[in-house]
Amino acid sequence: MAKTFDYLNKVLRASQAGWASPSLLLRYAIIVVAIGGISFAYAFSAGWVGWPVHRAPLSATRVVNAFESVTGPHPGFRRNHAKGICVTGRFESNGAGAALSRAHVFAPGVIPVVGRFSVPGTNPTVGDGESRLRSFALRLAVPDGEEWRMAMNSAPIFSVRTPDEFVAELAAHRVDKGTGKPDPARIAAFEEQHPEARAFRDWTRAHPASSGFDNAAYYSVSAFRFVKADGTSHYVRWSMVPEAAYQPVEAMQRRDPDFLAHRLVKTLGSGPLRWHLVLAVAQPGDAINDATRVWPQTSNRERIDAGTLVIDRAEAQIDGPCRNIDFDPLILPAGIEPSADPLLAARSATYMESFYRRMSEEVRYASKR
Template sequence: MKSPHSRELPARARGLDLVLRWAVVLAAPALLAALFTWCGGWFSTRLNAPRIVDAFEAMTRPHPGFRRNHAKGICVTGHFDSNGTGEFLSRASAFARGSYPLVGRLSMPGSDPTRDDATGMVRSFALSMTLPHRGDWRLAMNSAPIFAVRTPQALFEQLQADALDPRTGRADPAKMRAFLDAHPEVRAFNDYVEAHPPSSGYDNAMYYGISAFRVTDAHGVRRFVRWEVVPGHPYRAVDTREQRDPDFLSYDLMRQLSKGPLRWHLVLNVAQDGDTLDDSTREWTRSPSRLRIDVGTVVIERAQTQIDGPCRDVVFDPTILPDGIAPSADPLLAARAAAYSVSFQRRTREEAAVARASGH
C-alpha cells in the first residue's frame, strides 16, 4: 500500500532515487566483466593488460595506428553457410541452418607491419560473424593447434625475453635461452612449428581455435569443444627460396579470390575423458573415436586492405560469443580479451591524433 505522502517526495529525492537506480543498472555488466577477468586470474598487482601491450610494443620500433600483435594482415569478407548439424552440440544461432555474413582478417603474428612474409612461421585467421537477434561470434585462430605458453605471466616473460635491446637494436639471445629453460612447455610449440612448415599461402592453411570452449545444447547438456577450419585447397609448404615479394601472402590471396571464393570447413572436436580444458599448450590427441562434427563452411569472397577495409576497427576478441557457447577456464582467454581492448584503444587514439594534426 502506498504512503499518502508518496506523491509529495521532493524533486531532489526523486532525482537521487533515479541516479541510484541507473547506477545499479550500469554497474551490473561492469561487475560481471570484472568477475570474469578475476576468475581468469587476470587482476594482479604484478601484471595487467597495459603491461602486456607494452611488452608487445617493445618487440619492434613504434608503428602508430597498427595492432600491437598481428600487425600485418589483410581484411576479408564473406559468409558462413551453416548446415544445421551443429545444433546437436549447441543452441547457438550460428548453428541453425542458414547463411550469416562475416568480416575477417588474415595475418601473421608479430608487432611489425613491414616484416617480410617469408619470416612468418605461423598464419592467423580471425572472424567476426553477424548472427540473428544482434548476435556476434568472434573467432581468433592460428595455424598451430597450441600456444607456446599457458598463462599471461608466461606470455609476458616471453615477450620480455624477445624485446629489442635499446643499445643493440636486437633481442638478447641469452634472455631467450633463460626463458626457454624456465618454461619447458614451450618446446611442444617449437617442435610443432619445426615439424610443420608454414603454408605457401593463407588459402591452404588449417586454422585452430586452440582454447577449449563450453557449448550447451537446447536441452541444457554441456560439452567442451575445440574448433578448427579445414581448407578446401590442399596444404602446400612454402618455399621461401622462390619468394621475392615480401608481401606474397596478401597478393597471392587476392589472385586466388579473383578466380572465385575460398572455402574452409568449420569442424568442432568434442572433448574426451582426459582432455585438458584449461591448458592451451597441450594438443588434444587425434583419435578415430573422437567426435568431430562439420558444422558448415566459411566462404571468403573478397579481400580489402587493412588500412581502410571493414576489419580495421574490429576487435577479434575470442570471448565475444553467442548464447550457447562460453569460454573455458583457460587463463589466456581473459588475458587476450583485455590486451586486445587496450591495443584497440591505443591505435585508435593514435589515428585520431594523426587526423587532428593533418586538420581532418
C-alpha cells in the same frame, strides 16, 4: 559484452557517417569518448578489475606494453598481428553443429562474415617469410543480433599457459638494438624454464608454414563450452580446415615480403576460397584450461563438420571492413561459453587496450592535419 561492443560499433559507424559533425577530429573524439566510457565495464566483465589483490590477473596495460617493447611502438596499428588484410564472405551452416550447441549460428542458413588474415608480430612491415604462423580472425553476425568472434592460429597449441608467462616470453624475444635481432641466449634461457615453449617451437619446426593464407588450417587453440538447448554441455576446440591443399612456403616466395596478401588476392580472382568448420569434442583426460597441450588425434574422437566458410573478397586493412573490429574471442553467442583457460580473459582485455590505443593515436594524428 556482445551488447557493449554492439553499442561501440554503432558509435563507430555513426561517427564515420558524419552525423555528429563535419569535423573529422570531432568524429574521432566521439569514438575515444565512447571507448573510454565503456572501458571499465569491458575490463570488469573480463575479470580484470574488481578482484581481490591476491587474485588480480595481469594488467592489459602491461601486456600491451610488452608487445610494444619487442620492436618498438607502431602508432595506429594493432599491437599484435599488426600486418594483415581484410576479407569478407559468408558461413553456410549445415545444421550439424546444433548437436552440440543451441547457438543460432548452427541453425541451417547463411551468415555474413568479416575477417582478417594476418601474421603474428608487432611490426606492420615485417616480411611474410619471417613468420612460422598464419592467423585468421572472424566475426560472424548472427541474425538474432548476437556475434561470434574468433581469433585463430595455424598451430593447435599456444607457447605458454598463463598471461604472466606470455609477458616473460615477449621480453625474451625483445629485439636487441645493436643486432636488430632477439638474443638467442635469452630465448634459450626462457625455454629452459618453460618446456612448453620449446614444445611449441618444435611443433612449428615440424610443421612448416603454409605457402598462403588460403591453404592453412586454423585452430581455436583454447577450449570453449558448448551448451545445448537442454542444458547439457561439452567442451570443444574447433578448426577451420581448408579445401585447398596444404603446401609449404617456398624459398622463392620469401623474396616477396608481401607474398601472402599478393597470393590471396590473386587466388580470389579465380573464385572463392572455402574452409570447413570442424568441431572436436573433448574426451576424458583432455586439457580443458591449458592451451599448451594438444588434444590427441584419436580415431574415436567426435568431430562434427558444422558448415562451410566461404571467403570471396579481400581488401586492404587500412580502410577495409575489418579495420575497426576488435576480434575479441570472448564475444560469443548464447550457447557458447569460455572455458577457464587463463589466456582467454587476458586476450580479451588486451585486445581492448590495443584497440583503445590505436583509436587514440588516430585522434592525435587527425588533430595535427
